[in-house]
Structure formats: C-alpha cells, structure tokens
Amino acid sequence: MIAIPLQHILIFSLLLFAIGLYGALVRRNIIGILISIELMVNASNINLIAFSKYTSLSPETGQIFALFVIALAATAAAVGLAIVLALYRIRKTVQADEVHLLKW
Amino acid sequence: MVTANHLIWVPVLPFIAFVVNIFFGARFLKERAAWLSVATSTVACVIALPICWAVFRGAHFANDFTWLMLGTTPLKFGYLMDPLSATLLFMVTIVGTLIQVYATGYMHGDPRFSRFFAYVSLFMSAMLTLVISNNYLLFFMAWEIMGLCSYLLIGFYFEKDSAANASKKAFLTTRVGDIGFLLGFLTLFTAIGTLDFAQMNTLLAGHVGHTALNTGLLSMAALFIFCGTIGKSAQFPLHVWLPDAMEGPTPVSALIHAATMVAAGVFLVARSFSLFMLVPNVLPIVTAIGTITAFMAAFIALTQNDIKRVLAYSTISQLGYMVTAMGLSGLGAGTFHLITHAFFKALLFLGAGSVIHGTHVQDIREMGGLFKKMPHTAVTFIIASLALAGIPPLSGFWSKDEILLSAFGSGNYLVFGVLLLTAFMTAFYMFRLIFLTFFGQARNHDVHAHESPALMTLPLWCLAVGSVVIGIPGSPFMHHWFQKFMAEMVHYPEYEPSAVVMACSIAVAVLGITLAFVMYLKKTTWAPAVAKKFPSFYRLSFNKFYFDEFYVTYLIKPFHALGRLLFGFDANVVDGGVNGTASVTMFLSGVKQWIDTYIVDGFMNFLGTAVYFLNSVTKRFQTGVVQNYLLLAFLGFLVFIILELKLT
DSSP states (O other): OOOOOHHHHHHHHHHHHHHHHHHHHHOOBHHHHHHHHHHHHHHHHHHHHHHHHHHOSSTHHHHHHHHHHHHHHHHHHHHHHHHHHHHHHHHSOOBGGGOOTTOO | OOOGGGGGHHHHHHHHHHHHHHHHIIIIITTHHHHHHHHHHHHHHHHHHHHHHHHHTTOOEEEEEEEEEETTEEEEEEEEEOHHHHHHHHHHHHHHHHHHHHHHHHTTTOTTHHHHHHHHHHHHHHHHHHHHBOBHHHHHHHHHHHHHHHHHHHGGGTTSHHHHHHHHHHHHHHHHHHHHHHHHHHHHHHHHSOOBHHHHHHHHHTTTTOOSSOHHHHHHHHHHHHHHHHHHTTOTTSTTHHHHGGGSOHHHHHIIIIISHHHHHHHHHHHTHHHHHHOTTTHHHHHHHHHHHHHHHHHHHTTOOBHHHHHHHHHHHHHHHHHHHHHTTOHHHHHHHHHHHHHHHHHHHHHHHHHHHHHSOOBGGGOOOOTTTOHHHHHHHHHHHHHHHTOTTSHHHHHHHHHHHHHHHTTOHHHHHHHHHHHHHHHHHHHHHHHHHHSSOOSOTTOOOOOOOHHHHHHHHHHHHHHHHTTGGGSGGGTTHHHHHHHTTSOOOOOOOOHHHHHHHHHHHHHHHHHHHIIIIIOTTHHHHHHHHSHHHHHHHHTGGGHHHHHIIIIIHHHHHHHHHHHHHIIIIIHHHHHHHHHHHHHHHHHHHHIIIIIIHHHHHHHHHHHHHHHHHHGGGOOSOHHHHHHHHHHHHHHHHHHHHHHO
C-alpha cells in the first residue's frame, strides 16, 4: 500500500479550508455560506484524522474526535437552517447582504 | 347611720354633680341641673352636720392614705376633723346649700343655667375638700380649683368686656399670692419635714421657746403662707380684684366672694396657727396688714354707689378684721368672726341680688323707697346690716367684740382705735346703703320693683335666722363656749370680757347708724356738703385710694412695655436669626446648585459625550452583515499568524 505523506494530506485540507473560507466570505446566499462552513469543518476533520494516524500512539483518538465534530457540525447546520427558514418567513429573502439586523 | 367614714362623700357628691352637669346639663338636664346641685349639696350637708355635731361634742376624726412617697417621707392624703374644720364644714355646707337654692331662682332663664350650677358644684367640692383636708398639698390643690371656679364664675357673663377683664384680674392677682403660698408650704416642708396639719401642730407645739428648729426658715414659711392669705382674702395690697369680682352673678358673689372662698385665706392662717404662734415676729405684720385693709376698705365703701361694690369693700374690710384678729393671736375671735360674717354677708349679698333681680339696677342712687315693694328682702337685709354693724344681740356684735377685745386686751391701743373707727364707718356705710335703697322716695320712676319669688326669699330668711343666732355659741350666754372649743386645738391667749370694749363697740355702731340716718334721710343736703368740705378725702375714697391707677401706671404699663420690648427682641433678633439662617442656607444651596449643575453634571455629560463620540467611530465596524464579521475575524487571525511567524 502506497503511503501518502502527511504533507500531502495537509495541503489537501488547506486547499479545502481555503475554498470553504472563500465561499463563506463571498457567497450571498446563506445556504451557500452554510455549505462553505461545512467544507471548513470537514477540512479540520481531515487534519484531525491525519495527525492522529501519523503522530499519535493511539489513532482512535483523532477518529473519535472527528466523529464528535461531525455531530456538532450537523447540529450547527440544523440550527443554521432553522434560522434561515425563520428569516425567510419574516424577510422573504435568503441573501446575506440584504439582512443586517445586527447593525449598530 | 352617718359615720366619720362617710365624710369622703361630702366633697365627692358635689363633684359628681359637676361632672353630670357639665357633660349632660346643657342638653338633657337644663333647668333640672339646679336640682342635682342642690340635692348633692343637701346630702353633703346631711352627712356633714352629724359629724360636725360629734366634733362639737368633743370627738376627733382623722383618716388618711399614702398618696406618694417623698424619699422616705410618706405624703398622706386624708381628712382631719378638728374643731376648726368642723366649724367651717358646718358653715360651708349650710351657707352653700342655701345659696344654691337661692341661685335656682336667681339664675332662672339664663342661657347657661346648667353650666352655672356645674361650676358652683365644682366650687363646693373644692371648698369642702379644702376644709376637711389634712395637709397643705391637698389644701393647695383645692385652693387652686377654687381659684379656677372663681375665675370661671366672675367671667360667667363673658360677653361683657368688664366681666372678662375682671375674671382675668382676679385670677392674676390671686396668683401672686398663690405663688407665695406654694413657696411657703414648700419652705415649711424643708423646715419640719411634714405637710400634715396634725403632725405640724404636735411638732411645733413642743418647740415653743426652743431653738431646735430653724426659726428663720419658719418665719419665711409663715410670711410666704401669709402671702396666700393676702391674695385669696383680698388683703392690702392685693385687694383690688375683689370689687371687680362683683361682675359675676350675685349668688357667686355671695358664695365665693363673701362667705367661703375669701374666708379660706383666713382659714389658712388659722390652720397654720401653731406655726404663726412660733414665729412671733411675723404676727405684727399680719396685724398691720389686717388693720390697714380693714380701715382702707371701710373708708372706700363710704362713697361707693354700686350696691355690690359697697358690699365688696365691706367684705374686704371684715376680712381685714379677721386677719387682724389672727395677728393678735386671736384664733377664736378670728374664726368666730369668719363664721358670723359668712352668714350675714351671704345674706347681704343675696339681699342685694334680690334687689337687683327686682329692680334691674345696681346703682343705689336710682333706688329708694323699696321697703314697701320688697318687704322680705328689706327686713332680712336690715337684720344682716345690724349684725354687721355690731348691734347686740346679733351675731356680728359678739364676734366683732371678741376681735376688739383681743386688740384691747393685748395692749395694742392703736389697732383698737383704728378698728373702732372702722366699726363706726361700717355702721355708717351699711345704713347709708339701707336708707338710700329701702327708704326715702323712689328716685328713678322707670324702676318698677317687685318682690322676688319664694325660692329666693326663703334662703334669705334662713340666713337671717342664722345671722341672729350664730353668735350665741361665742357669747357670754354660752360662757364663750366657741373660744374654749377652739383653744382645745391650739392654745392661744384669752382675755376677760371687758365692759369698756362692749360699750365702745355699741356706741360707735349706734353713732354710725344715727349719722347715716341724719345725713341720708333727714338732712339730705349734708352729704354733698361734707363731700365739698373735704374734697381730698372724698376723692381719695371715691377713687379707691387710686390703687387701680397706681397698678396700671407702675405695674401693668411697665409690663406691657417690657412685653413689647421682648416682642421686639423676638421679632428682630430671634426671628431675624432664624430668617438669617434660612437666607444663608438658601444662598449656600444656590452655590451648591451651581456646582452640581455645571461641575458634577458637566463632568458626567462630558463623559457621556466622549463615549458617544468614540462610539461613533467604533460602531462603524458593526455593519450587521455577518460575512463582514467573518472577514474581520479571519483578518485578525491572519494578523496573529503573521505576528507569530515574525516573532519566531
């Protein structure tokens, strides 16, 4: 089995995180932002598993940690979608730049 | 069966009448208020008389309870029935009851009828308490309540300014003496440590001639106590209130200002007699005051034209007699005259009241020829006048004779002479009054006199009988029983009856009556001629020795001036101080307000403005667009990363 070096995996996850960040910053649709955030979360999950596999004495630690993060991301997405739904009902829009309720 | 323990009811019953009359009289009892007062007074009389009788027969009652403890000395309140109090109790209950019966007729139809009887009942209660009291403090309390009643009753017709002023004058003038009395018995308490009469008598009786007690202190006590007598018994120089007191209803004048309350002053000296006997240097002062009063008041009475004022001055004069008797160590004589005087002077006042009731005038110059129209009043009035003038065998003769005898027997011939002259004037002015009122021609034809109702004439006749017979116990017919009876209590010098004194006494009385008869009935031109012949004497008498003017000029006006001065001080200095403090406070508050507004508030507002200003810069970051926040967080993160890389 060909071992993929750690550096490759880290570069891969960095790219994934950058794509997610870019999406989160520039997408106008809130659903899109949520999807981008999921991308960033998963990039960090890859890092967790990679470090766990290459450096840790017990690889299970990173995997369990990743499972927790997935669960948290799921709940965060659920709450985020609920907020989006409520927002849509009130403002009839899902465009992030059209909503600035938290302004000073 | 009446026993001595029922004595407590004697003052309590009239007090109950007072309470009932004052609270329910005006609304519920109305004219029946009088019957309540008369009834309680009568019952008191019925209780008192058997007890008095027992005392006259030689018994002696006393009872007390501890009112409070002064340190270790108990102060006991209770009653003391000795010869002196029994005598007065006898007189006060009888005279008081008769006068109240009379007042029922006299006050008929008065709008404040029930209040009058309430006050009279309160007075009776106080007077009876005073008479039977066994110590100075209780005595003084009753004494003050009597002063209050006197004030209320003199000012009974308070709508009249003169009555209101007279009541004020009486109250304030007697107050001067009362302060003396209060100081007196307090001094006495300091000296001998008791206020109880019986204890004082035994304590002092054992010390005659000894120096174990502080005689200086005792003399002071006696003098101060005598001040009370001067005030209450209207002695010179505090006699000025009594003539003005005649503004009250006539039964009040009879009860309070002739028979009972004014006699309380003399009674006080009699009560303190053992004290006065122990300090012989005070007695000449007492004698002098009494003699001056007797003469001066009789002299004033010669020219007065108001029927009640003549009687008022006569009362002062006779009280002067009693005080003189006390000063001459004549306890028996003084007390005897007190009793006889109470009967005939009460009768005279009630007679005068009857005349006023019948004619509605008080000035004797407007009367005249009333004998036929008011026979009962006239006859009883003449009996009383004869008694007062000292015609034997009426009561006044015996008592006045005793006083003259005290003066003569003790060798005070000057006093004797002045008293004799006073007796002459007394006979003269009383019969001047009678001849001008009841005889001659009616001078004012607008006056339609009528006899008073039986309710008023009946007490007159009862008192007339009293005036005739009350002198008997002190006369030679009963071997001077009364004087011996008094001597049982405190020993005092007695003198053998003297035919010279009796002859002089009768002679001046007859002379006075004859002169009055000539001057006012036969040769009516004489009286103005005499007045013209001695204008200074006439003016002196007519203007009452200018006492009121003297007091107004030298006491009342300076007091008013002082009052105005103090008021000025109060208005300018005291009020000025208070107002000044207020102004200064206002000014300081202004300063503080300025500081508060411009410095404290200014600082706070500055802080607020500064924060607002800063806020206007920083709040621009809070755009409300979440992606901006995320961008900022990312940029911040990058900054941290860059810093971290640089450092390492």
